[in-house]
Amino acid sequence: MVNEFENTWAIILGGSSGLGLASAKKLAENGMNICIIHRNTRIELPEIEQEFEEIKSKGVSFLSFNLDALQPEKRQEIISQIKSEIGSDKVKCLIHSIAKGSLKSMTAENSLTNDDFILTIHAMAISLHDWTKSIFDAALFHQDARIISFTSEGSLKPIPNYGAVSAAKATLEAISRQIAAEFASFGIKSNCIQAGVTDTKSLQLIPNSEKIKEIAIKRNPFKRLTTPEDVANVVYLLCKDEAKWINGTIIKVDGGESL
Numbered sequence: 182m183v184n185e186f187e188n189t190w191a192i193i194l195g196g197s198s199g200l201g202l203a204s205a206k207k208l209a210e211n212g213m214n215i216c217i218i219h220r221n222t223r224i225e226l227p228e229i230e231q232e233f234e235e236i237k238s239k240g241v242s243f244l245s246f247n248l249d250a251l252q253p254e255k256r257q258e259i260i261s262q263i264k265s266e267i268g269s270d271k272v273k274c275l276i277h278s279i280a281k282g283s284l285k286s287m288t289a290e291n292s293l294t295n296d297d298f299i300l301t302i303h304a305m306a307i308s309l310h311d312w313t314k315s316i317f318d319a320a321l322f323h324q325d326a327r328i329i330s331f332t333s334e335g336s337l338k339p340i341p342n343y344g345a346v347s348a349a350k351a352t353l354e355a356i357s358r359q360i361a362a363e364f365a366s367f368g369i370k371s372n373c374i375q376a377g378v379t380d381t382k383s384l385q386l387i388p389n390s391e392k393i394k395e396i397a398i399k400r401n402p403f404k405r406l407t408t409p410e411d412v413a414n415v416v417y418l419l420c421k422d423e424a425k426w427i428n429g430t431i432i433k434v435d436g437g438e439s440l
Contacts (some may be wrong), residue, residue, distance in 0.1 A: 184212035185422065189273035189323055190242075192216045192263070194250050194312060197229045199381035200331050201278030203409030204416040205236055211417060213273060214242040216263055218250045242267075250279065251308055260319050271323035272316055274420050277309045277330035277353075280383040283345040293344055301345035306352035313360055317367070327420050328371040330357055331412070332431060334439055336375075342388045354431060361429030370428040374415055377407035377435025401438040411436070 191208050195201045196217035205215045215236055221229055226247070237243045244266055248255045282301030285293045309330050316322055335343045336350035353373065360371040378397035384390050398404055415434045418424055433439055 186211060186213035186273060186420070188270045190214045190216055190263075190267055190270055191274040191276060191420075192218070192272055192312075192316065193276040193278060194218050194308070195278035195280060196276070197221055197225075197232070199278065199280070199383060200376065200379065200409050200412050201276060202232055203413035204276055204278070204329075206232075206239075207410070207413035207417045208274065208420065209236045209239040209241045209243075212239075212241060213420070214267070214270065216244040216246075216267075218246045218248065218259060220249055221247060250312070251281075251304055253311070256311065256315055260315050260321070264319055264321060267321075271326075272321045273323045273326055274416075275312060275316060275326070275328045276416065277312070277328070279304055279308055280381075281305065282349055284342045284387055285345070286342050287344050298345050298348060302349045302352050305346065305349035306356055309353060310356050310360070313364070313369075313371075317364070317369075322367070322369060324368045325422075325425055326369045327424075328357070328360060328369060329416055329419055330371075330373050332373040332375050334375065334377075334435075340387075340393075358429050365428060370425065372419060372427060372429065373431045374412060374419075375431050375433045375435065375439070376412045377401065377433075377438040379407045379409060379412065381409065397438055400440075401436050402440065403436045405436070407435055407438070 191213050193201045193205050196205045197219035209215050246259050281304040283297035287293050330353055332350045332354050335347045336354055357371045357373045397406055412434050
């Protein structure tokens, strides 16, 4: 079998769980080398290391950094290390799966503040541009690179306690489109995946998440939630040669939930 991803890497921001981890596993299964940047506590690390061992078992090269991807100096430190580790290989895919933000109500006693919005939008949107530009400046991108980020229906529809994240997702989509336009001449394509409701750790942090899941199952024509593997399959498809003309769009991966 020909390895279509030979000598290429995926850099995954927030790849220790959820959509990022599922994407790492899927790409590794198909021969892409994996670099995961994550931020986890010591207590969480044993379970995460087991997941990483599964990725390594696919026979690909693997790097991981348990560092804050949102700090400029850490970002540069990581990219310098990646550059020295991967040699002449190139970054075929950058996946943005950072889920860090405020889930406060606008009207509660401890309500959303400007700082909450700024933190959330920086973490979940602006960091996509930061990492894209830093990897680009380091000349690490493949001549046919793919940038993939994860948005949600909340970018268009109000959801209780989701105000800051909703603003971040809308910003993320705008940045993704701009990258698609301005980096196209360098062979870089940028797209967002709008996943249906997926039972991840990030979802479980949202107040009334059980109710959200219940409603999603009722709405979905297939009467089930979206899985991380459903999303990872589309990440893989977007990295294939046949997807090189998909650029600057939002792809729904929800089984028809948003209908």
